[in-house]
Amino acid sequence: MSELLSVDGIDTYYGESHVLFDVSLSVDAGEVVALVGRNGAGKTTTLRSVMCLTPAAEGTIEMDGEEIQDLDPHDVRQRGISWVPEERRVFGGLTVAENLRLAARGGEEDRTTQIERVYERFPRLDERRDQHAGTMSGGEQQMLAIARALVGPETDLLLLDEPSEGLAPQIVEDVADIIRELNDEGVTVLLVEQNAEMALGLADRAYVIETGEVVHESPATELLNDREAMETYLGVK
Template identity: 80%
Template sequence: MNEHSTVGESVDNQSGSGERRLTVDSINTYYGDSHVLFDVSLSIDDGEIVALVGRNGAGKTTTLRSIMGLTPARSGRILKDGESIHESPPHRIRKRGISWIPEGRRVFGGLTVHENLRLAAHSADTDQQGRIDEIYERFPRLDERRTQKAGTMSGGEQQMLAIARALLGPETDLLLLDEPSEGLAPQIVEDVAAIIRELNEEGVTILLVEQNAEMALGLADRAYVLETGEIVHESPAEELLADRAAMEQYLGVH
């Protein structure tokens, strides 16, 4: 631990002075009888990128699933903009402005790019075609591939499509990203990181789960380390990135 660690403190004392976008307060989550998350607390202020890092099997994806109501926590609180969401079903949580891009991208491979986007836009209460046109302006590669089956695109293109779909539903102000760099070539990882940074600069708050700790910490303002279902470290991201002993201890990065 370094002097910035806040493990064991109330989540209300964590992070900076901005408006609190998300509060996860002492949640415990189970798969059947298996206890997976142990009193996990974290917070994200409006406009932040927060990285949640840890080794495989630490419980990072389960944390995101708990936030989205897909694997509800059995105890603890989850608050969005100060209001409880932990007993809400996933579709209502999505309408509260939280969007989740799961690990593995999960695009509809048999549908074209445009069909994938139309399905996502259908859930929004605004002009569908206008929003799709905005997506094509943001992601020119998708515009070029609009009639191509999504399953035949490269991993990086599929990741762009997954991000685009998340932006097309109800308005998003908090984006949960699960392993966006998984399986991508280094240059494509840089492209995805640039998209994440650009979205954040436009006002989207981001919780980033990544096995690629150096990529995540390079983007993030703050970082939490999850180890066997418990938060064991919290600090500014740049300080964790610079602490090679902590990187090796928690993440196996030499």
């Protein structure tokens, strides 16, 4: 596999608060990589730094061999990175079609083509294109959030922030299936997830972040089967 994303020694701040300390990780093309850790460990900030929403003050971030840490978020998206933020953030008062149209880019023909591709990938959204997003189930809203991130330039790397948050166990499985299907179709995934067992069950490799520092890296199954490490790092017994 070739390296798609490389994060090398980044330090990130919120104002005067130092949040990430020398964080390094990599994602190879075709992988699902999980970034797990306790609440407040720095998982979301890492994704925000990759998207240049909260730019790193030190270190480098490369996408497909080119540095991106100084780009605007819009330009990061143009490089093939999409972000699905925590809590989904769909527009509840708008229909599925309207949510997708807001995310589409280009002329009318291009926008229509982008949205139709999404409907082909997510038939359930096609069935609900005229339904208001706020009336959909949590799992369907998460599907819409993922679909919205895929509208526009081709997505090579999908950043997913807590996609199972607030969902019932069966719906979590449905979301996991969506992630597997996207990965099977060639989308590389960096997955931030509080549900460590779900994330590690999906991932090829895993990083554990603790108080802003990466403290563990291993194949995902190795971490999942190491009950002592799971309890020490993640509080999972």
